[in-house]
Amino acid sequence: MPAAQLLLLACLLGVGARTAQLRKANNQSGRCQYTFSVVSPTEASCPEQGQAMSAIQDLQRDSSAQREDLEATKARLTSLEGVLHRLTLGQVAEPSEAEQGQLDTLTREREQLETQTRELEAANSNLLRDQSVLEEEKRQLRAENEDLARRLESSSQEIERLRRGQCLQAHSSSQDMSPGAREVPRWNLENLDFQELKSELSEVPASQILARPTSGHPRSEDGDTGCGDLIWVGEPVTLRTAESITGKYGVWMRDPKPVSPYTQNTTWRIDTVGTAVRQVFEYHLISQFTQGYPSKVHVLPRPLESTGAVVYGGSLYFQGAASRTVVRYELKTESVKAQKDIPGAGYHGQFPYSWGGYTDIDLAVDETGLWVIYSTEEAKGAIVLSKLHPESLELEQTWETNIRKLSVANAFVICGTLYTVSSYSAPEATINFAYDTATESSKALSIPFKNHYKYSSMVDYNPLEKKLFAWDNFNMVTYDIRLSTM
Numbered sequence: 413m414p415a416a417q418l419l420l421l422a423c424l425l426g427v428g429a430r431t432a433q434l435r436k437a438n439n440q441s442g443r444c445q446y447t448f449s450v451v452s453p454t455e456a457s458c459p460e461q462g463q464a465m466s467a468i469q470d471l472q473r474d475s476s477a478q479r480e481d482l483e484a485t486k487a488r489l490t491s492l493e494g495v496l497h498r499l500t501l502g503q504v505a506e507p508s509e510a511e512q513g514q515l516d517t518l519t520r521e522r523e524q525l526e527t528q529t530r531e532l533e534a535a536n537s538n539l540l541r542d543q544s545v546l547e548e549e550k551r552q553l554r555a556e557n558e559d560l561a562r563r564l565e566s567s568s569q570e571i572e573r574l575r576r577g578q579c580l581q582a583h584s585s586s587q588d589m590s591p592g593a594r595e596v597p598r599w600n601l602e603n604l605d606f607q608e609l610k611s612e613l614s615e616v617p618a619s620q621i622l623a624r625p626t627s628g629h630p631r632s633e634d635g636d637t638g639c640g641d642l643i644w645v646g647e648p649v650t651l652r653t654a655e656s657i658t659g660k661y662g663v664w665m666r667d668p669k670p671v672s673p674y675t676q677n678t679t680w681r682i683d684t685v686g687t688a689v690r691q692v693f694e695y696h697l698i699s700q701f702t703q704g705y706p707s708k709v710h711v712l713p714r715p716l717e718s719t720g721a722v723v724y725g726g727s728l729y730f731q732g733a734a735s736r737t738v739v740r741y742e743l744k745t746e747s748v749k750a751q752k753d754i755p756g757a758g759y760h761g762q763f764p765y766s767w768g769g770y771t772d773i774d775l776a777v778d779e780t781g782l783w784v785i786y787s788t789e790e791a792k793g794a795i796v797l798s799k800l801h802p803e804s805l806e807l808e809q810t811w812e813t814n815i816r817k818l819s820v821a822n823a824f825v826i827c828g829t830l831y832t833v834s835s836y837s838a839p840e841a842t843i844n845f846a847y848d849t850a851t852e853s854s855k856a857l858s859i860p861f862k863n864h865y866k867y868s869s870m871v872d873y874n875p876l877e878k879k880l881f882a883w884d885n886f887n888m889v890t891y892d893i894r895l896s897t898m
């Protein structure tokens with residue numbers, strides 16, 4: 413039976429006792445009566461009109477045919493029962509041959525009916541089992557449906573906004589925009605070419621910013637964490653592709669320091685296209701993540717900005733929209749435990765990475781803890797790196813690098829060293845700079861890094877898995893890495 417029909421059948425059998433029943437009873441004049449009853453289907457319990465009606469008609473046809481058969485059997489049985497009755501009362505000394513034949517038939521038919529009853533009951537219990545499975549699926553489908561409706565709603569708003577944005581742009585296109593104050597509508601897809609072009613131009617002068625030569629090596633205090641210098645990045649492995657336009661950019665993460673009820677497998681995902689991004693999808697199992705079935709959807713108490721969010725020690729850390737505030741949201745209790753402004757940090761398009769997207773404030777986790785990557789007016793757009801206290805969000809220490817934030821596509825921290833990605837769109841990009849907080853010095857690198865889908869909007873390091881997690885043009889990918897051994 414096709415699934416749709418099964419589902420309808422399950423609907424029809426619905427809640428309550430919808431059992432087909434064969435009853436045998438003595439009526440007052442001492443005769444046996446067989447009654448077969450099937451509760452008629454409740455049409456109102458099924459949603460899909462056309463399909464439902466034809467399935468219901470099929471079922472009604474089937475059941476009325478069955479009812480006719482059973483009526484005929486019942487009539488024969490009742491008349492035979494009369495014979496039996498007379499026999500047992502001794503009204504006839506010897507059954508005639510015809511009566512004996514009828515009796516045999518009666519016995520056979522009764523056995524047949526009993527077998528049919530058992531089969532009907534077994535079929536019915538199977539149906540009830542299928543029904544509960546189907547109801548669970550129905551529940552999931554409904555949840556997905558609601559989720560899709562929500563996304564559709566936000567996409568429609570986005571489209572509306574874009575339409576208005578395009579008009580605004582057309583009016584202001586003749587104005588000269590200075591780099592710091594320019595108003596780049598973040599999600600305007602018309603701007604993608606502009607952003608890509610900008611990255612290609614700004615990469616060239618970036619290498620000239622580096623003045624100080626490299627000196628020393630990363631400290632060896634993290635001996636047992638397997639720390640070292642990044643020396644190799646593998647090919648991207650695609651785990652999941654986003655389903656809709658809201659997933660062109662985004663951030664996905666796992667907790668390198670998981671706290672119950674979460675494990676190192678629990679995965680979170682945020683699609684960040686949109687103006688009021690608040691939904692965080694939680695997947696308890698990796699398979700749920702790769703198949704796209706969230707086990708929970710968090711709705712953040714305030715919208716977030718950027719693809720810089722991380723999960724660490726059971727909390728989600730993110731930049732609040734249109735602010736320099738970093739928020740610590742505890743996932744288990746679904747509540748904000750701390751929030752703090754990052755002093756002087758640019759936000760809302762002041763110092764983004766080269767691809768734009770309001771990526772002004774980027775959080776990171778490495779073997780040593782929680783970091784925030786940003787820039788300030790004071791640093792004139794150079795990357796500033798601060799170590800954050802994971803509970804209070806106090807700035808513990810701050811380093812000012814000489815790498816211009818707008819000139820690189822992304823950054824992450826491994827073993828206390830900041831690494832930058834040269835381009836978000838070039839298929840053959842590189843990890844182009846490293847800033848070591850221990851020696852407070854930068855060096856140029858050229859470690860190949862592939863933007864397989866040509867639009868990497870997020871690159872983070874997961875120190876537990878020792879992999880890079882990235883979001884490349886709708887795709888959630890990982891990269892194996894290799895660190896030097898010291």
Ligand SMILES: *[C@@H]1O[C@H](CO)[C@@H](O)[C@H](O)[C@H]1NC(C)=O
Nearest residue numbers: 439440441442443444445490
């Ligand atoms: C008992 O059943 C017989 C046969 O169907 C019927 O003729 C009779 O009227 C019934 N008696 C009562 C009291 O229902």
Ligand SMILES: *[C@@H]1O[C@H](CO)[C@@H](O)[C@H](O)[C@H]1NC(C)=O
Nearest residue numbers: 674675676677678697698699
């Ligand atoms: C994580 O998932 C893998 C397989 O996907 C499984 O073997 C492992 O036991 C899981 N670990 C935890 C802590 O749940």
